[in-house]
Amino acid sequence: MTPCDHLSDRMPAVVLRRTRWSADEEAHLAGCADCRAEWDLVQAANRLAAASPGVADQAALTDGLLRRLAEEPVSRVDGRAIRWVGLAAAAALAAAVWLGAGPGPTTVASGAAEPAETLTTAQVDSLLERQDVPLAGWSMLDTPTLGDLNEDELERVLRTWEG
Amino acid sequence: MSAPATELPTDHALAAAYGRGDEQAAAELVRRHADALARFLYSAGAALEETEDLVQETLFRAFRGLHGWRRDASFRSWLFTIGGNLLRDEARRRRGRLLIQLDDRQLPDRSDPHAELAAGEAEERVRAGLSRLSPMQREVFLLRVQEGAAYEDIAAALGTTAGAARVHYHHAVKRLKELVR
Numbered sequence: 159m160t161p162c163d164h165l166s167d168r169m170p171a172v173v174l175r176r177t178r179w180s181a182d183e184e185a186h187l188a189g190c191a192d193c194r195a196e197w198d199l200v201q202a203a204n205r206l207a208a209a210s211p212g213v214a215d216q217a218a219l220t221d222g223l224l225r226r227l228a229e230e231p232v233s234r235v236d237g238r239a240i241r242w243v244g245l246a247a248a249a250a251l252a253a254a255v256w257l258g259a260g261p262g263p264t265t266v267a268s269g270a271a272e273p274a275e276t277l278t279t280a281q282v283d284s285l286l287e288r289q290d291v292p293l294a295g296w297s298m299l300d301t302p303t304l305g306d307l308n309e310d311e312l313e314r315v316l317r318t319w320e321g
Numbered sequence: 322m323s324a325p326a327t328e329l330p331t332d333h334a335l336a337a338a339y340g341r342g343d344e345q346a347a348a349e350l351v352r353r354h355a356d357a358l359a360r361f362l363y364s365a366g367a368a369l370e371e372t373e374d375l376v377q378e379t380l381f382r383a384f385r386g387l388h389g390w391r392r393d394a395s396f397r398s399w400l401f402t403i404g405g406n407l408l409r410d411e412a413r414r415r416r417g418r419l420l421i422q423l424d425d426r427q428l429p430d431r432s433d434p435h436a437e438l439a440a441g442e443a444e445e446r447v448r449a450g451l452s453r454l455s456p457m458q459r460e461v462f463l464l465r466v467q468e469g470a471a472y473e474d475i476a477a478a479l480g481t482t483a484g485a486a487r488v489h490y491h492h493a494v495k496r497l498k499e500l501v502r
Contacts, residue, residue, distance in 0.1 A: 166491070170469045195498050199447065200466050202501075203364065206444040207467040210363040212356035213376055220351045223380050224344050230385070 161186050165193050173204045332396035336387055347384060354397050355380065360467065361401050365408055365459055366452035375411075379404040391477055398470055398478030405460045443501070450500035458493035461486050 159167075165186060171177045179187065187193050213219050330338070330346075332353070338346035355376055362375050382403050383390075390399050451459050460479060464470040472483040472490075479486065 166494070170465045173466065174469045176469060196494055198443070199494060199497050199501060202443040202447045203451075203463070203466045205441075206364050206447055207360045209441065209444060210360040211369065211372060212359050213373060216352060216355055219355060219373065219377055219380075220348045223351065223377055223384070224347060226377075226381055227347070227384055 162190060162193055165190075166196060169197060169200045173200050333392060336390065336396065339384065340387060350396065351380060354400055357397060357468070358400055358404055361463055362404050362408065364448060364451060364463055364467065365405060366448065367408060367411075371411075375404065375407055379407055382407070391480075394477035395470070395474050397468065398464055398474050401460060401464060401468075402478050405456050409456050446501045447497065450497045453500055454493055454496060457481070458489050458496065461489040462493035462497070465490055 165183060168177070168179075168183065172179055187197060330349075332350060335346040335350050339350070358379060359372050359376050362379070363369065363372050367375050379400060383400055386403075390396065451462070454462070457479065461475055464475045464478070465472075470478075472486045475481075475486045476483045481489075
């Protein structure tokens with residue numbers, strides 16, 4: 159681990175005042191522009207949290223929350239069950255497309271539409287949540303980066319780096 | 322002689338108690354985590370006037386879906402991921418429009434050496450930059466920097482590996498440096 163990596167790993171703990179820089183770390187920070195830029199960033203993000211508004215009336219929040227929870231009972235549907243239903247719907251859709259040479263377009267359209275119509279909000283949410291898209295700054299100028307890799311691809315990159 | 326300190330119930334214990342119908346347990350979880358959740362949502366780009374609504378919606382979804390909490394992640398980290406997903410849904414609902422306005426008028430002109438930098442400018446730049454990261458990068462970065470969460474905890478909450486969380490963090494830092502510069 160390089161001194162920069164070491165400092166980077168320690169920054170959250172230091173900014174949250176759980177620990178302090180050692181003399182060696184301070185010396186490195188003073189001489190390394192890259193680490194200083196990261197430290198400035200970490201400190202600004204921490205100040206941002208400190209300046210953020212909390213919840214103004216926690217009692218009212220809690221009352222409202224408990225009331226809503228009482229009105230809308232807890233879902234006991236297991237997430238895995240939802241995933242299986244989603245997979246089944248996707249398989250049905252794929253089969254409809256694959257067997258597209260059926261009796262005619264009406265059949266294909268019907269087969270394709272039914273699974274989508276039977277998806278619940280939770281299922282749609284589940285499908286959408288798998289897409290990792292930024293909140294803002296959507297730009298054609300953005301080039302693919304490491305952050306765009308999926309977990310498997312990231313793991314492969316990491317294995318390459320770490321030997 | 323001082324009275325022996327009473328041990329506070331863990332988040333796990335409170336969640337289990339709520340599952341058995343103990344509303345006070347839910348209230349305690351709200352007390353412990355609502356402010357941090359509000360800070361996270363605001364930092365991640367939620368509009369000031371919408372933050373409390375998002376906090377309540379996040380908590381509502383969390384309590385309704387407690388069975389989905391993987392106990393190897395902290396309750397707070399898990400809450401943040403639900404909040405992050407909510408923000409993403411909001412962005413989609415608005416067809417990609419920003420939750421915070423990021424047009425150049427809000428950002429000081431860095432090319433003007435005489436421009437007086439407003440107090441909190443760096444923080445606002447970071448906030449604007451954060452909203453340009455992918456949700457994974459943003460959540461990993463904020464969990465690390467604002468909560469001091471370990472990569473293992475982050476990984477458990479986000480359903481990834483500690484190694485991948487570390488890569489996301491470093492990539493977030495790299496992009497933020499470019500965006501905030």
